[in-house]
Amino acid sequence: MADLVHIDDPADPRLVDYRDLRDVQLRKSLEVENGLFLAEGEKVVRRAVAAGFTPRSFLMAPRWVESLGDVLSTSDAPCFVLEEKLAEEVTGFHVHRGALASLERLPLPGVDEVLQGARSILVVEDLVDHTNVGAIFRSGAALGFDAVLLSPRCADPLYRRAIKVGMGAVFSTPWTRLPDWHDALPMLSERGFTTIALTLADDAMVIEDAVAGQEKVALVLGSEGHGLSERWERSADRRAIIPMREGIDSLNVAAATAVACYITARR
């Protein structure tokens, strides 16, 4: 059972994992250097622990201790209990749904381990927005994708906001970072995947045609601003487009991913 540690002083040094959660730059270095990530909200905390991540500590308002009692009973980590106002002073914002946990990151698996048995995968290049990363994990999981590969510069899917938007799909989806950006797509082609880049390029096929009859598909998604790099666009086996009404900006990347996943899953 987790030790309940009542906290009166928001400057208590034991709360270091939970400081200034809105400061993205600070959090990035703090979390990576210390090998931790944060789960926010009862449901997400529960899923992180159920998925086998080891808690370093919990932080919650008194009224959440009981409803998370079953989770706390499985851990030896301290549970810091403090009033919501004090919690807000520590984290810098109002914590919705009351509970936070700091958990140990696990070493990322190798690409071949992630690809084992996978038939449909997402390959994501340089997304910068954590909300989009989380939404893509959630859509992929809901629509039957088996794994996610991220380019070296893609935003962290274990960042608090990405996890929350994805409702913890990152815990149940096999994923890793691609060690080599330049030859990532040829590497997947060698492993039997048809790599299909979602793009607005002139030589793009309609996506239904691009996925039809393909056994193993890697759907390749570019970043929010300028889309895919030329290298990835050109090194993919196929370029595909979602048919859209003329004169309209393309779908945003999260919406396009949902549509493309749906079509690919039903090939």
Added chain:
Amino acid sequence: MADLVHIDDPADPRLVDYRDLRDVQLRKSLEVENGLFLAEGEKVVRRAVAAGFTPRSFLMAPRWVESLGDVLSTSDAPCFVLEEKLAEEVTGFHVHRGALASLERLPLPGVDEVLQGARSILVVEDLVDHTNVGAIFRSGAALGFDAVLLSPRCADPLYRRAIKVGMGAVFSTPWTRLPDWHDALPMLSERGFTTIALTLADDAMVIEDAVAGQEKVALVLGSEGHGLSERWERSADRRAIIPMREGIDSLNVAAATAVACYITARR
């Protein structure tokens, strides 16, 4: 040509339209009471003016005056020019892409005007998140939907963040608010639409089957938390579901809308 008014004092009362843009409650009452809305970013400002909305004023850093010169030349409204740091003091955040405009709202059209000639429409109940409202307008526009109807309590699509996420799709899409929540869906059925509620209900049909062969379709979407009200779920002609992998939380409303629009548009 808009008058360029150089501002040195962030407390200048002429900047009232631009105060505290992060304070959602304050902005809601200020914007509705004064019949205004804010456009943010060069592209969105440009589209708002092109769509025929009358500017009350513009606010931008000096370096944006030239690139928006063609827009400013079409308006008699003042253009407040101030350094980015001062602008941040007024608005409460760093203004991306430099430019803001305050514009007059237009009276909302009647439902029948919005429905004229429409074959595929979105009907949205009580969404609270402005990001989702904007994303839904954008997906609808890109995937060939003709109009959007909002329940009386749905979040404002002319709220700055909704416009921005939607890339101004709200300017080019006919939309209005439903005056009557209770009988909104029967009213649409009377007008020849098959109302199809997106739901996880037990008696839901697969969405492809629900839309197949239907000439006029109204796709009905519920709020983020609990989905559709029972009244709307039960007063729709059909209930439909997007097939998903078992054990996964449903898609978020923006992703589900994109998929459902795509399927409906290709019926």
